[in-house]
Amino acid sequence: MKFSINQSELQNALMVVLKGVSTRSTLPILSGILLDTQGDRLTLQTTDLELSIQYSVAALVEEEGKAVVPGKLFSEIVKNLPDAAVHVEADEDAALITCDASSFSIKALNHEDFPGFPHVDVMQRIEIPFSQFSSMVRRVARVVSKDESRAILTGVLVTLEEGRLKMVATDSYRLAITEADLPDASADEFQAVISGSFLSEIASLSLGDSALSLALAENQIVVTCGDTVFINRRIEGNFPNYKQLLPDGYATRAKIDVDRLVSAVKRTSLLGSSDAPVRFDLNAASQTVQLSAAAQDVGSAQETIGCEIEGEDTEIAFNYSFVLSGLAAVATEKTYLEVQSSLKPGIFRADEPENYLYLVMPVRIV
Structure with missing residues (x-):
């Protein structure tokens, strides 16, 4: 593969997908970022088998192909490059990165070992302005429990009832609830417990006023905003009956x-x-x-x-x-x-x- 892209655009893309790079897995491939060039687009993909992220950005593609580069190292290199065009040429053995007077050659991993991006059958979907979604998440995610032994309390209960979106979080000592009207929501009913840290990561992104799509699959949640797709496991279990409090x-x-x-x-x-x-x-x-x-x-x-x-x-x-x-x-x-x-x-x-x-x-x- 061979492509060129502006340093700032590539760095922005890496800041998003790096959240999905595994830091604890014994599988080296999960510490990498899959680079996929097709047409005039560069798609970056990461996964830790729980969270999968895909980000697509325009690029000058000279040669289509796929390669997996070490995630943290590649990101650090790009972060420290000057704000100019970055040229990347890679195969299954190595990747050559050049920008202005700088040049790096790093080992690559076999892209065939990289897990495929999950394809899920969506059952329900709602759309909400990103700024509104981000504001709601920030209000409740600070309350989620850090105790992994009670996994259900590390999540945020997200529901849609009669055109009203509600987010609820509790750590058993305190409880936060925020609501917003979604009059154009087509889903009749929507309910899922979603990881608070996952929602916080998305809310921290700079995605402007674009619309964010929140979709439910059988055991996964799919969040789409522009050219970025996040897929994460839903938290199983019964959320506490907070209404009685x-x-x-x-x-x-x-x-x-x-x-x-x-x-x-x-x-x-x-x-x-x-x-x-x-x-x-x-x-x-x-x-x-x-x-x-x-x-x-x-x-x-x-x-x-x-x-x-x-x-x-x-x-x-x-x-x-x-x-x-x-x-x-x-x-x-x-x-x-x-x-x-x-x-x-x-x-x-x-x-x-x-x-x-x-x-x-x-x-x-x-």
């Missing part, structure tokens, strides 16, 4: 400025240890919420901020890092804090028009 109402509701609350939580938590709780005392008479924290043999801190409160005076305590994580996903100026009692979960809701809910389990007040 959501209360029907509240005893106290406070409307608080998000930036002021974030700053107050950060300052109040300075004297506490990493897992020390921050206490919220909501006072309806004074229309204030007082935040306080204390650490034995260190000291204490408190701060009062004005807010709008309806309902009863109440107090509740949360792990401060959980609060900050949830507030970081609120895109509005104000947030609502809804409390039933000091022993029941507290709920942070974004103000209109955002549809985002963040539930946090309380810490017992001593």
